[in-house]
Amino acid sequence: MAVFIAVYSYNHFFTNGMLIGKYVNRNYGDDFIGNIPHIADTLLLKENNQFESPYYGKGTYKLSYGFGGTRIELHYGDDYSSTNIKGEKVSVPNKESFETSINRIWFIGNPQISLFEDLNQYYEKIE
Numbered sequence: 001m002a003v004f005i006a007v008y009s010y011n012h013f014f015t016n017g018m019l020i021g022k023y024v025n026r027n028y029g030d031d032f033i034g035n036i037p038h039i040a041d042t043l044l045l046k047e048n049n050q051f052e053s054p055y056y057g058k059g060t061y062k063l064s065y066g067f068g069g070t071r072i073e074l075h076y077g078d079d080y081s082s083t084n085i086k087g088e089k090v091s092v093p094n095k096e097s098f099e100t101s102i103n104r105i106w107f108i109g110n111p112q113i114s115l116f117e118d119l120n121q122y123y124e125k126i127e
Helices: 002-012
Strands: 023-027 041-047 050-053 057-066 071-076 079-087 090-093 096-103 112-116 121-125
Touching: 050 071
Parallel strands: none
Antiparallel strands: 023 041, 023 121, 041 050, 050 057, 057 071, 071 096, 079 090, 096 112, 112 121
16 A cells, blocks of 8 residues: 555655756647647746746746645736737736646656646646
8 A cells, every 4th residue: 555655745745846847848749638738748847946948938837735646737828818809908818727637657757747648638747
C-alpha cells in the first residue's frame, strides 16, 4: 500500500517550483474544441504565478490540491474590450479561465497539463 501511495503522489502532486518552465502542446490538430490551442503553442509558467503563451497571451495561474492531485487554473484575456454600437461606446468583459489537472505518466516523463483528455491533448514540460 505504501508503494501505491508513493507512486500516486509522485505522478499527481506537484509544487509550484516543479512546474515552472516551458511547455509545448501535443496532439493539437482538432480545431473544433473552444479555448484549447489547435495550433502549435508554447506555454511558459513563471515563478510569480504568471504565464505567457502565443495562444492565450499573458495571464496568471493558480494551483490547488485535492485527492485527485494537483490542478491548475489559468486566467487570461484583457479585462474589457470596447466597441461602438450605434455611436455608443460599449465595454464587454473578455477575461476567461479554465481549470485542469496536471499529471505524469508513471515514473518517467515530464509533467503534463491536460487540455482535452479524450483526444490526448496536453502541454508537456520540455524545460
